[in-house]
Structures are given as structure tokens and as C-alpha cells.
Amino acid sequence: MSRKKQGLVSLILMGVVSFYLVVGFPKPAYAMHIMEGFLPIEWAIFWWVVTLPFFVLGLLRLNRITKANPELKLLLGLAGAFAFVLSALKIPSVTGSCSHPTGTGLGAVLFGPLTMTVLGSLVLLFQALLLAHGGLTTLGANAFSMAIAGPFAAYWIYNLIMGASSKQKTAIFLAAASANLLTYIITSIQLALAFPAPVGGFIASFTKFAGVFAITQIPLAISEGLLTVLVWNWLQSYNPQELELLQLIKGRNHSNESI
Numbered sequence: 001m002s003r004k005k006q007g008l009v010s011l012i013l014m015g016v017v018s019f020y021l022v023v024g025f026p027k028p029a030y031a032m033h034i035m036e037g038f039l040p041i042e043w044a045i046f047w048w049v050v051t052l053p054f055f056v057l058g059l060l061r062l063n064r065i066t067k068a069n070p071e072l073k074l075l076l077g078l079a080g081a082f083a084f085v086l087s088a089l090k091i092p093s094v095t096g097s098c099s100h101p102t103g104t105g106l107g108a109v110l111f112g113p114l115t116m117t118v119l120g121s122l123v124l125l126f127q128a129l130l131l132a133h134g135g136l137t138t139l140g141a142n143a144f145s146m147a148i149a150g151p152f153a154a155y156w157i158y159n160l161i162m163g164a165s166s167k168q169k170t171a172i173f174l175a176a177a178s179a180n181l182l183t184y185i186i187t188s189i190q191l192a193l194a195f196p197a198p199v200g201g202f203i204a205s206f207t208k209f210a211g212v213f214a215i216t217q218i219p220l221a222i223s224e225g226l227l228t229v230l231v232w233n234w235l236q237s238y239n240p241q242e243l244e245l246l247q248l249i250k251g252r253n254h255s256n257e258s259i
Contacts, residue, residue: 047141146183
């Protein structure tokens with residue numbers, strides 16, 4: 001990538017981040033990142049244990065990518081920044097809480113879900129430390145929903161559609177939207193498991209938690225899908241060599257890896 005293109009990428013990212021810092025920084029976060037101390041300790045530990053193996057595998061995958069193709073580091077940074085900015089935006093929900101995009105679908109399609117597990121977890125860590133969005137004890141749970149479940153769904157749906165129809169923009173749109181929606185479904189499951197309703201148990205609790213965000217999250221997922229398609233079109237115009245290289249990487253590893 002030329003210096004001119006690198007400067008353009010940096011300028012865009014700085015502009016988006018600056019807009020967020022001016023408009024949305026910092027407010028108490030009552031969004032769908034589970035806040036610090038909200039989960040019972042046994043559930044917080046459980047989700048950390050479930051998440052850590054994915055994170056370790058993601059580090060190994062990320063290390064292989066950067067060693068074999070160091071020119072992809074800037075694109076990795078872009079995928080991480082995209083997830084950071086989108087997931088930090090707190091959009092008021094009609095039910096009185098907040099919702100936010102996730103931004104993980106793009107990175108999952110580009111580099112695979114394991115790589116996005118690392119990037120997404122780092123995004124959540126920085127948000128917990130710098131923006132009071134989420135928390136450290138709940139980082140395992142938040143990472144599982146946003147950095148594991150969402151990216152895996154995006155990756156599988158993208159490849160399913162590409163294998164069936166080769167309609168890439170449709171595949172990108174559905175991958176990003178599905179990653180968004182599944183993140184909130186998994187978070188609702190996590191909360192329902194930790195706080196089952198006295199009457200109706202897990203099912204009643206899940207229905208309550210999911211219903212709080214559903215009205216806002218569906219159009220938000222559609223919007224994120226459209227935005228991801230726009231970013232993909234931009235990458236195709238200004239980063240064709242990097243995208244071509246990623247296709248070669250996927251093709252080379254496809255026979256050896258399923259993720």
C-alpha cells in the first residue's frame with residue numbers, strides 16, 4: 001500500500017474516532033456489553049475459561065499471518081479499528097437501554113474468526129479500561145458473544161453464501177448483520193443463565209433480555225451490514241492487492257483448517 005493510501009486510511013479512522021470522542025465520550029455504559037461486576041463470580045469465571053482457548057488459538061493464527069505476510073498488518077489494524085469504533089457507539093434503545101453495532105463481521109470475513117477473536121477481545125479490553133464500556137471481570141463473557149460467536153457466524157454465513165451463489169456483496173451484508181444479531185442473542189442467553197426468572201426460569205428470562213434490545217437491534221444489524229458492504233467496496237477499490245493475497249491465504253489453508 002502506498003503512503004498516499006495509508007494516509008487516507010489514517011485520516012478516515014482519525015475522523016471517525018474524533019467524531020466519537022466529541023459526541024459520545026465518556027458516558028456511563030449501560031449498553032449490551034455486560035458491565036463490570038454484573039455477573040455472579042461463578043459465571044464470570046466460566047466465560048473466561050470458555051473464551052481463553054479461542055484467544056490462544058487466535059494468537060497463533062494471528063502470528064502466522066503477520067510472519068508470512070507482514071504487509072497485511074495495516075489491514076489488520078483497520079479491521080480492529082472498525083470494530084472498536086462501531087462497538088463503542090452507544091445508540092439509545094426504544095426500550096430505555098442502549099444498543100451498539102459490533103463491527104466484527106468485516107474482520108471475520110477478511111482474516112477468519114480466530115483472528116477476529118483476538119482483535120475483538122483487545123477492542124473489549126480497551127473499551128473496558130478507557131471508556132468504562134463493559135468490564136474486566138465480564139470480559140470473558142463479552143468476548144465470547146462479540147469476539148467469538150459473532151465472528152464465527154459471520155465467517156460461516158459468508159462462505160455458505162459464496163459457495164452457493166458467489167454473490168459477494170450479499171454474503172458480506174448477511175455476514176455482518178448476522179454477527180451483530182448473534183452477539184445480542186448470545187448475550188441474552190448469558191444473562192438469562194445467570195439470572196433465571198423466578199417464574200418461567202431461563203426461557204422467561206431470555207425472552208425478557210432479548211426483547212429489551214430486539215426492536216433496536218434488528219434495524220441496527222441491517223445498517224451495520226450496509227456499512228460493511230460500503231467499506232468492502234472501498235477496500236476493493238484501494239486495496240485490491242491485499243484482498244487478493246487474503247484470498248490466496250484462505251485457499252491455501254482451506255484444506256487444512258475449517259476455521
